[in-house]
Amino acid sequence: MPDFAPNDQHSTPYAVINTGISHDFHWSSDYKPATVRFDVTNLFDQIYELRDGSGIGVFAPQFGARRGYYMACRRSCDLRPRLATRTLGGAVGGRSGTSMVRTAASTVSTAGRR
DSSP: OOSSOTTOOOOOOOOOOOEEEEEEEOOOTTSOOEEEEEEEESTTOOOOEEEOSOSTTOOSOEEOOOOEEEEEEEEOOOOSOOEEEEEEOOEETTEEOOEEEEEEOOOOOOTTOO
16 A cells, blocks of 8 residues: 555645747838737747656656747738728719718727737
8 A cells, every 4th residue: 555645645846937039020000010020939949847647547757848949920900990082972963963972980909929
């Protein structure tokens, strides 16, 4: 009989450093910016153990992810409300009657996005 109960052991503590940088490129004032991002996970490439293989139904140790490099480019859709102008009327009897009509689109929520 073992001198410990199943699943009562602890792994050694560990800390993983992740870092990232991003930049917004503003191509035009009419559009939202394009974002380019670069991330590094496990910056110092530390080897750490998630579980040691002891316990019920666990037969092998498992280790955390090694260093990873990720790059992403994101271009948001332009969902801002815009004011559209339209000309109504036309030449009637030699007169041109013009009036401006302004309409605004409804606001679209992008919950969960930064």
